[in-house]
Amino acid sequence: MYVHLGKLRDDDRLLWENVRTHLRLSPDEATDIREINADELSANFKPRLLDSNQRQKKACEIGITPLPADGNRDIDAELKADLQRAADQARATQRLNEYAEAGLEDTEANASAIRDFVNNSAVKGYWSVQIVDAAIANLGNKLTWRKAEAPTPPPAQPTEVLDTLPNGEPQLSLDADARTMRAASITQLRDLDKRRNGLRRPVGSFSSRF
Numbered sequence: 001m002y003v004h005l006g007k008l009r010d011d012d013r014l015l016w017e018n019v020r021t022h023l024r025l026s027p028d029e030a031t032d033i034r035e036i037n038a039d040e041l042s043a044n045f046k047p048r049l050l051d052s053n054q055r056q057k058k059a060c061e062i063g064i065t066p067l068p069a070d071g072n073r074d075i076d077a078e079l080k081a082d083l084q085r086a087a088d089q090a091r092a093t094q095r096l097n098e099y100a101e102a103g104l105e106d107t108e109a110n111a112s113a114i115r116d117f118v119n120n121s122a123v124k125g126y127w128s129v130q131i132v133d134a135a136i137a138n139l140g141n142k143l144t145w146r147k148a149e150a151p152t153p154p155p156a157q158p159t160e161v162l163d164t165l166p167n168g169e170p171q172l173s174l175d176a177d178a179r180t181m182r183a184a185s186i187t188q189l190r191d192l193d194k195r196r197n198g199l200r201r202p203v204g205s206f207s208s209r210f
Helices: 005-011 011-023 045-061 075-101 108-120 129-144 178-182 188-198
Strands: 002-004 033-035
Touching: 002 075, 005 045, 005 108, 011 045, 033 075, 045 108, 075 129, 108 129
Parallel strands: none
Antiparallel strands: 002 033
């Protein structure tokens, strides 16, 4: 169950101290909403926690609050609002991470600009996916982004250098077509075949695994 520790403190101080100790929270930390497994409490405090939670709900149903210092308040509505705010903030954080993956630089200047926009906007510091999108769109070039890395150009193909055969005939190009080969001499064809065989990978090489 979710319990508002600040309200629990005002309703049952001894129970609050026990819960705070169980959760290992300082007095200042034990004032917000926390999820508590009542089964983990001692036999003396488990029913007290369940009773306190039930009193809060019942008080909302009949319009009476067990927290005189806070006035007449809708406890369930406040719990839901606090939980919704936490969920929206988690989604906003995820949205910022998505922008960072897309190139938004993770700098204090960017963080401050976005934070100031959210705090000074109509939502007054309420974080959500929508306000993050609005901040990115409105801040424009005030934010810094990583420059896209240019792709590495492919290596230049080596230029083929043809020699003259001992009989005075020129070597054939390695990519000689069928027409050129039909017109070539036996010496030229043997030389071409020898050179082409020299470019083939030996059987059993690493590339033969693919």
